Amino acid sequence: MTTFAAKTVGAAIDRLDGPDKVTGAARYAFEQPVAHAAYLYIVQSTIARGHVRAIDATGARALPGVVEVITHENAPRLASTEDPELVVLQSNAVAYHGQIVAAVVAETPEVARHAAALIRVQYHEEPHDVELHAGREGLYQPDPENVGFEPDTHHGDVESALKTAAASIDVTYTTPHEHNNPMEPHATIALWEGDSLTLYDANQGPHAIRGDVATAFGLEPERVRVISPHVGGGFGSKLFTHGHVVLAAMAAKLVARPVKLALTRQQMFALVGYRTPTIQRMRLGTDNDGRLVAIAHDVTVQTSKIEESVETAAVVTRMMYAAPNRRTSHRLARLDVPTPTIMRAPGECPGVYALECAMDEMALACERDPIEFRIRNEPERDPGSGKPFSSRGLVACLREGAQRFGWQPHTAPAKRRDGNWLVGTGVASSTYPTRRRPTTASVRVNTDGTYRVQIDAIDIGTGARTALAQIAADALETPLERVRLDIADSALPRAGGAGGSMGLASWGTAIVEAANALREKLRTEFAGNVPAEGVEAYVEVGRNPLAERYSMHAFGAQFAEVRIDADTHEIRVPRLFGMFAAGRIVNAKTARSQLIGGMVMGLSMALFEETVIDKRFGHFANHDFAEYHIASNADVLDIDAAWIDEDDPYVNSMGAKGIGELGITGTASAIANALYDATGLRLRDLPLRLPFDI
């Protein structure tokens, strides 16, 4: 399927939007110049369940500079309430702490915020249920129709196999609430002109936002335009439309002028999603040869009362290792909490954490080196689907990575000591599915030999703007300088968002196909000569038919060295190395950054990240960067990523696998496994915190 010779593709080209980003010239959603805009500020519920009895906005309305106060009593009615996340101020019901219950529009941000603080809301409060724990009441199997995947799978007889296994483990891992926290807070500017709405919005895919907003307001999609030239990260929280976007459009309509809304960092914790806590029971058993005879992965997660959303943490276990007897399951609790959303590698990130720690435990339990144990249990085909892999570089990554890292094979914790430091090393596998979405694109050639490529792709920091230009240049067999690429505007040809590591694969394939179509059109209709008005080709590319025949995934192996201060128990990670197999790497510079970035977030997950819900009130207690810690510069020491050459002709036109999420999978496991190697203590709950007495 690979249809072009890579020249620019593969090169370590500087990020094309780098100069704009280092000079402050790159404007993000909230920074778009819009005349006569008013400021919107949100008031959030202070109860987790019940309803609003009364709202007294007298003080707010009396404040000079206040334009309007919006509550469920005067908010415009939405045309559709199908998406529960977008049903903002349509009734007095409160389903979680922090829900939007009112908003103020004012001339300045200071007045809007002051007025919001003057609004008095009276509630009828009902008892709430916000705590996830194993074996709690009300856990249920989600409906596959609703959640789009099979919650449970069974092959063979896990229970019997575990009973007769030569060695086995039965252990439970947990991960806490984690928040995406992109550096740019979610923001929207809404601007109505008659019945047409323009949104400058921070998101991961303008077309999806356009569709959701059009549905909510009962508009033809063409009447809504979403523009998102620069986006300050997302990691999942900006992929789906959230209620504040609808609120901004609603407010702009009500006050008949443009409205600007930026969520505060604190508001983001309740309003734009998070990763659910997970409870994952892992049972593994081996025979006398260190081969898995059984593997079972049972997952418990939460969702909100308003929407069913499932973190598919056990799905990875269906394809990762060979075992004749396998079982996976997902159980869900519906709580009075905000709806979880996707966060970098949803499902795979926490799932790989549990699986790869369990593999380490199992390896040592049957006295095998963790790398040798994984290689021994390498499947010939995808155990879940029975399909062959389009390519599977796990063993190569384990072997090559081990050599570069200097891995010392071992079958018991080394518990090395260097001065006051306890030192250990750990390994874990990484993996993430390789997929692509139906996408459209157009390419135009001008008489001066320049090209214009148009597609509603987006660059949230991934480097897509640069990588797509490289792909276009090679597909058009022209220098990079001759390609002009327009992205991040719903007025451009339809494309899916930056999510599921599908962005580059989907957009790049459409661009390659559009380039091929243009070449064909030029040849057949214009005898190879570009007419004065130029020539344009537009393509619609569907799903990958080869996905029916092959199991497609990217792989990797991560290696960590951990040092623990013997007195303070501070955990440091002086070395972290990732060896990846992800098909063709389009830009060696930005790809390395993206893989390292995933590993940094994985390190952050291992050591720091945890949002604590206060069960008395149902809110996230540590809702800012002072209390929700993410890795800072001083926490990140020697981290590097490399990749093996991998030729996969089946995945897409470039042979490139998505890498946005691959890097975060396995990092926390490698660190936890290294911590065990250093101390002999197996910590199974994230973030890793050593007990006082070791």
Added chain:
Amino acid sequence: MDVEVALHVNGTPQRLTVDTRTSLLDLLRERLGITGPKKGCDHGQCGACTVLLDGRRVNACLALAVAHDGGNVITIEGLAENGDLHPLQNAFVEADALQCGYCTPGQICSAVAVLDEAAAGVPSYVTPPGASTVSLSDEEIRERLSGNLCRCGAYVNIVRAVRSVAP
């Protein structure tokens, strides 16, 4: 309450009437349209709003505009001289020390001040006690830039960029 303040911003005198609650960050972004300094937390916890105020790095979100009447402010937009980017700006592009770019203006302004602080011998937590000069090792750079969060995880490249410019 409104008051009049006068500031030099990137070499240009500015005189404007502001709400006494207006932060220096909101003055720059919402009143002057200087949007290089970013709002990431509004609480001095992330560093995205870092600017140089009277030659020192500050979190503009924690500075009330009215308290800095007569102040001299340099933002990311004011670092280039005669059309030439500051060496750190070029180094950030070359080292790919950014991804989404939202923390980048704050990182670079902070790093500009780090170079000055090191040149002036200002010690940090990791400077050996009694050292008379400060050499910007990786450890020093990491420590001194830890007030600037980067969720994309570009830290190793940020350190590389700053090291390439450090004397």
